[in-house]
Amino acid sequence: MFNDRSTPLSLVRTRRSGRPKEMVGPGPDRAEILEIIAEAARVPDHGKLSPWRLLVVDDRDAFAALLRDALRAEDPDAKPGAYEMADGFARQAPVLVVVLSAPVSNHKVPVWEQELSAGALCMNLLTTAHAHGYVAGWLTGWPAYSQTVARALSGAGEQHRVAGFIYVGQPSLPLQERPRPDLARIVGRWPSAA
Numbered sequence: 001m002f003n004d005r006s007t008p009l010s011l012v013r014t015r016r017s018g019r020p021k022e023m024v025g026p027g028p029d030r031a032e033i034l035e036i037i038a039e040a041a042r043v044p045d046h047g048k049l050s051p052w053r054l055l056v057v058d059d060r061d062a063f064a065a066l067l068r069d070a071l072r073a074e075d076p077d078a079k080p081g082a083y084e085m086a087d088g089f090a091r092q093a094p095v096l097v098v099v100l101s102a103p104v105s106n107h108k109v110p111v112w113e114q115e116l117s118a119g120a121l122c123m124n125l126l127t128t129a130h131a132h133g134y135v136a137g138w139l140t141g142w143p144a145y146s147q148t149v150a151r152a153l154s155g156a157g158e159q160h161r162v163a164g165f166i167y168v169g170q171p172s173l174p175l176q177e178r179p180r181p182d183l184a185r186i187v188g189r190w191p192s193a194a
């Protein structure tokens, strides 16, 4: 079961991502997505810098046009299939929130720590969306690394990086569990037993 939310522990034990292209409505409305964001923004943040920005993408046509322009500018040899994929990327799932990493440079808190906080915020969004009864998915792909996209999303005079495109909706197909890491491989003790 992907959505056992009966206790906080069952929530984190059963949460898993959904595939944005398989998400359908209803998604959270304006008030609920703001609530989800407010909960997710309760994230560790060294120095209280809030080194992230969030954008709820209201106009998917405009986002699709931005991806089309970015593809044309950055990959002149892109085939029609790439344009179709970009269009699908822009339009999938009922709700899309972009998380931008907006670190404060020349601060005593290293940029790395501020970027980690942006990652934690993305993860918190997946969890809070799940706690509200939705499924969520974190994508990057080429749009997260495109200068054209970053510039357009950052706003005047800013240069942020995309930490994630977080899609939220309902799954149209049952979610499949994926293999989880073997604890013996990822957890050790220090100092290790000889």
Ligand SMILES: Cc1cc2nc3c(=O)[nH]c(=O)nc-3n(C[C@H](O)[C@H](O)[C@H](O)COP(=O)(O)O)c2cc1C
Residues within 6 Å of the ligand: 015, 016, 017, 137, 138, 139, 140, 141, 163, 164, 178
């Ligand atoms: C930084 C980051 C970027 C990701 N980008 C993509 C992506 O571009 N395409 C994709 O299919 N999945 C992407 N994923 C999602 C994962 O591949 C996958 O959905 C996730 O690991 C499922 O884990 P979960 O079920 O525990 O949530 C990304 C995950 C992270 C953390």
